[in-house]
Amino acid sequence: MAQSEKRYDVIVIGAGHNGLVSAATLAKLGKRVCVLEKENEIGGMARNYEIADGLQAPRIAHLLYNYNPVVARELGLAEKIDKAPISTIALSDDGRHIEIANGALRYADGAEHPDAAAYAEIRRKIEKFGKLLAPLALRSPPDLSEGLSLAGAGEAAAIAKLGLELKMFGKKDMREFLRIVLSNIYDLALDEMPDGEVAGLLAADAVWGAWAGPRSPGTVFLLMYRYAYGADPSLPKRGAGAVVDAIVDVARSRGVEIRTGAAVSRLNIKNDAVTGVVLEGGSEISAKVVMSSLGAFPSMKMAGPQHYDVETVRRLRNVRAKGMTAKVNLVLRQEPKIGGVSLAQIAGRFVIAPSAKYVERAFSKAKYGEFPGAPVIEFVMPMVSDAAQRGRYLLSAIVQYIPYHLKGGWDDAARDRLTALTIDTLSQYIPELRENIAHVDALSPAFIERETGAPGGHWHHGELSTDQLLTVRPVNGMSRYAFGVRGYYLCGAGAHPGGGVSGAAGRNSALQLLKDGVLS
Amino acid sequence: MTKCDSYDAIVVGAGHNGLTTACYLAKAGLKTLVIEKNEQIGGAAVSTELYDGWIYSNCSYVCSLLRQEIIRDLELPRFGLQVVPFRGGVNLDGKGNYIGAYPDHYVMRREIARHSPIDVDAYDRYYQLVMRQCRFIRPFLLRPAPDPTSMKPRDIGELIYLVKRMYDIGPREVGEMIRFWTMSIGDFLDEFFESEFVKAKFAGSGIIGTGLGVYSPGTAYVLLHHYMGDVDGSLGAWGFARGAMGAISKALGAALEEAGGEIRTDAGLGEFVIRNGKVTGVALENGDEYRAPIVASNMDVKRTILHHVGRDKLPGDYVKAVERFKIRGSSGKLNIALDAMPRFPDLPENGEIFQGDFACNTSLEMLERAYDDWKEGYWSSGPYFDMLIPTKIDPTLAPPGKHMMSVFVQYAPYDLNVGGVRSPNNWTDEKRDAFAECVFDRLSLVCPDIRERVLHAEVRSPADIEREVGLTEGNIFQGELTFDQLLFNRPAPGYAQYNTPIEGLYIVGSSTHPGGGVMAAPGANAAREILRKLGKTTAMPTVADDEF
Structure with a gap:
């Protein structure tokens, strides 16, 4: 009993x-x-x-x-x-990568980038609007069923406060907020700059974890959610x-x-x-x-x-809750080398999303349950500078779009394809990667669901x-x-x-x- | 010799919205002139004889959204407007199955039950929800969109009206509304129906005319643009204008002339005459000039501002807002003259569904894939079409025993991709023919003898529609219907009440709230704004209020 x-x-x-x-x-x-x-x-x-043996890795979330x-x-x-904001490197096919450090965008070699000002303005807006919305995340959603009662007045006051803060922005930013809040990142970025690594980075940052492509309305909101406490991610020690x-x-x-x-x-x-x-x-x-x-x-x-x-x-x-994101962790025997990236920059976050179109194309495949031709990848090498783990190196990659509803289902062969696709894509930027791999863990959305209980393996x-x-x-x-x-x-x-x-x-x-x- | 006459108001472009504005202004006693670049009035609502004996609605082809208030205010039936409701419609899968649409609710239930018993009850819930949204939104069509940044009493009053209506329907229903307005049509249908084929039938209305796919958020709302109309009070019904769509324009034109207005065709605009930030008239391409302190442009906002005003006369922010306004060509059209009624082997003979629209949507995936082709600059290899045989309802449109087909095709890009280069100039005759063949291939799935029946086919790419009608990129709504371009954002934040930074210059076409679909609501709303400024408040168009 x-x-x-x-x-x-x-x-x-x-x-x-x-x-x-x-x-x-x-x-x-x-x-x-x-x-x-x-x-x-x-x-x-x-x-x-x-x-x-003795090497710790972030299971899924790494930033x-x-x-x-x-x-x-x-x-x-x-x-x-113990955490610190890290820089971001948007990798480019031609080796002329882009670095965002302390909020400023330039080429990884230090040269000025023509889209730096456009990027800064988009980032300013998104951070500002994200900050406006942030307090909403720290209270229960407004309950309007109380109507005109005292309790209802409290709820209405919370909404009125948000409206007032929006009004304090002044007409220009208020109008901009109301225009873009439900719009898509593809248009927002490409209205200001040609398609390329910068637009690709904004597109990727808007869609991580989402069943949405850069052209999907609503992706600007996702970027606001992500940038609400600052656009630069931070990497916690350990x-x-x-x-x-x-x-x-x-x-x-x-x-x-x-x-x-x-x-x-x-x-x-x-x-x-x-x-x-x-x-x-x-x-x-x-x-x-x-x-x-x-x-x-x-x-x-x-x-x-x-x-x-x-x-x-x-x-x-x-x-x-249709997960679109897989996690691939690689153990490497040697410190990986990326052409065009200095030793100091290697501790940053790397994004493979050479254009907004590239991101959209990856989504266009995955929405039908197929592997993308070329996935969007964010990777960090979190233990590179950690003395305790010297001699072994870790590459932690978030790989998108990898559909939960994969045609044919998630069997071992599918997982091997995920591994191969990830390594192929990474190898374009890290030439000696393949020979250097000691161990691979590939976690599909289906696996993530099984392990964590998250429906569809969806982050949210x-x-x-x-x-x-x-x-x-x-x-x-x-x-x-x-x-x-x-x-x-x-x-x-x-x-x-x-x-x-x-x-x-x-x-x-x-x-x-x-x-x-x-x-x- | 060039002429120079003076008017109280000039309307540029004799589309249905321009004519509507002109009618209201003329009825209020203003000396009003309409200029039109083409030889006939109507813009995209025209009846044209493309082939001897066949009268086509060669652009827009069905009528439902034309506001009843406007029909009544302007007494359009007295000028010959008659809208005949069409009955039903059908979606075929090309493999022998079809699902008809019937006005009788119980017939419709039985029809859905053939495909999925579960979807029958889902259909009731679906239909009720959509109709509730229609009833909510309809009064807003004939009201100005309030500017939320403004402290003017009228804007605040309109905002209060909106909040009050939301309060009235209750928090749970507001939740449903938020979901409906922001969801994709695909996700919305997935919530109700299990049969892919049933979903595919309803999905078309969420994407018609847009540059979005069935899984793009915001497309469920577009559905309303096809459900919120009525024919003589029958909500959601669609009809044909007897004598084709030009009958609407003709009725508006006749109403205008009776009210004392003038129309000049073959009169293309050169530029707006602007002095010290004020419009003073228009200069035609042929050199004629007309003066007026009020000029209303029926052209879309991009064409009005970027082609005919000049950036130097405008604030930089406004020009930028107009430049980034999205008017995306996504659809083409085929107008086909037939020597006899083609065969539809999968359909019962002479069913009433022949009097409605035809589609061949097999699944949501097929529709989404059609969108993916367009994103890359190609026409859809498996296109969505909305096809009608208007002669089944109005036989006078073609010689006795002959028929015609109107095929709206989506998606077709404006800037066609040929070898990686995207340009409207890529729409050569050869490409146009190839596009038509692709459509005929799709039609042949449901109508195998279509190619043998064709006497003449007019193929119109988005680039053709732009050239002929003047619609930027050939977009039927004069601008995408996404939230960033609706209400107070349409066409530009801060200039959503039909005004522009140029004093006296108004935009009255579908680029403005509430958008396109042969509603005439933008034209009427704009007339209200103009008359209000002139203090002629008694002559203003009807303001809609709660109607149900």
Whole structure:
């Protein structure tokens, strides 16, 4: 017979960074929290792993973009994470690469670039508009169902504040914001510059992780999301896993219990309220509240569709999460050499997207479930300067567009094709790469789904398109984290505001459930 | 000898919007002149005899969006306008299957059930949602788009009207609206239907006339441009103008002349005459000059500003906004004279679906692939077409027993790619023929004897449409219908209320809110702005309000 364990205030399903942030936020306020992780390692997409004997590699996420300073401050992470913005090199077919360092764009050899001013203006606008929208990510989506009541006034005031800030931009920037916010990056870039590496870089930065090409409307918003805390990504020392380690430290120091190898099979629900979870082995853990950091649809299945009305189930099933991004990690025997890139520059981020058309063409193949002729790649060599790992070098690549719905399915042969395609593309810029490879790990979107539970292997658990944002994320009517059954909350990237290693969804959901009073 | 006459207002271009503006101005008592470069009025809404005895709507070919308020204000039926609703339509897959569209709801349900029982109920939900959006948006078509940066009482009033209507429908429905307005038609249909063939049937309306694919966000909204119209109050219905589309222009022209307006054809514009930032009249290509303190341009914004005003007379920001306004040619047309009704072996004989439009959309993927060809500068190898046989409804358009076909084809690029070079000049006769062959190949899938029936075929590439009608890139909407070019962004932020930086110069065509589709709404809205400035508020066009 199933045995009952001690009762917690909150159980969090999934020890990804959002689940951990939820747990740490609640524990800080004195709640007893238990995090259950089905894998044997903590961290989900943001974790490190041992790729080869003694060599740590970022499993999936390898850079920080919208790392949220507010979340970091609230949890006291800031001092634990050693991170620095890095430069970006946009690789060019002709060897005349482009470098963006400290916000300025020039050729990698130091020469002036003709599109530098156009790039700077686009970047200024996107960063400014991203900053305007950033506060939205740190609160529950506005709830307008309160209407003209006192509570409704508070929600309306939040929107009015945003409107006022927009007005403070002055007419010119306000109009520009309203013009471009739903438009596409392809036109935005090519209205100002000829197609080439600069436009390609902007296009690639707008579409990472998305089922969208540069010509798809909505991609400018994605770029705003990414650049909200600055356009330059930062590389944490010891990889993105260091962020997870810091959150885990904070959570544990506040008494959060984290159990690995503990897969939840379903929720226990009595009288339409959550009472706990049942683990795969059959043992039960009870709690007043259960938070799920899985995607919206798998979270619903965990509670059981019988607890949702037909319309809600239909909406949840329709959440679009078609992953387009694979991860390939290479262990190299020697330090890789890239023509036209200096030793100092090798620690930066590299992007292979020689033009916006190149990015669009890659998408044009993958949207039908085919491999692109030439993928868009972002890679870093995070351990190049790390003395502890001398003698072995790591190349961590994000490869796009690699469809989750691959025609013919994801078998071993398909994975080998992913590996070959990635190495072929990289080899065009790193000539001696092939002979230099000691080990390859290629993680397809299907594999990422299996391992992390992210629907479709999608970074954001659901496309960040306008029809799946804010009040309609994850679905219309469920945007404020409460997930259908009393005491059940969604705390992962599938909820507002979405993914990226920001922790905002985890934090917001924790604060919302306290506000809702389900723990009292 | 050159002439020089004075008017109160001059309208450049006798398209349906220009004529509508002119009618309202003339009815308000302004001495109004319309100049038109072609020998007949109508712009893209014309009836032309391309082949002896056959009268074609040789550009726009069906009518639904023409606002009832305008038809009533201008009494167009009195001037001969009669719109005959067409019944049904059909989508074929070329392999023996078809799905018809029928005005009778229960017949339609049975038809969908043949393809997928599940999609029958989905169709009801789909149709209800789309119609709710139509009802929401319709009043906005005949209201100006408010400028959100403005503090003027009228702009704030319009914004309040918008917020109030959103408040009235409730937060859940607002959520649905946000989704519908920003989704792709492909994703939208995927949410409802399981049958690829059923989806493909409905998808065409989301992409007609645009430079977007079925999976481009924002195309679900374009669907509204094909559903929000009506024929005599029957929401969503489409019809033929008796005597072809030129009948609309003729009725508008007759209404204008009765109101005292003048029309001069074969009068191409040279340039707008501008002194000290004010328009003072127009100079024709033939040297004639006409003076007026108000000049309304029916041409698209690019043609108006970049070809006929001159960049030096305008603020740099405005010129830039006009330059980046996207008017993308994406469609061509074939007008075909037939010696007899061609055979459609897959369809029941003489069904009422013959009186509607035909398509051969096999799947969303086929439509998306058609878009991919266009992006690279080629016409689609498997094109989307919207084909009609107008003589099945109005037999007077062709000699007895003969028929005609109007085939709208998408996608066809304006700047055709030949050997890596993209240019409208690549549309040679040879290329035009090759394009037509590609369309005939596709038509042959559903109508195998089409090639034997052809007496004459007129093939029009986007470049031809630009040359003949004056529409930039041959785009049927005078500008893409993406959010960055709708409402207060159409045609340029800060100049979305039919005005330009030149005092007295207005833009009244489909480049302005609410866009194209033979609605005449831009023309009427522009007339309202002009009359308001003149203080003639009693003569202004009807402002639409909640109608349902």
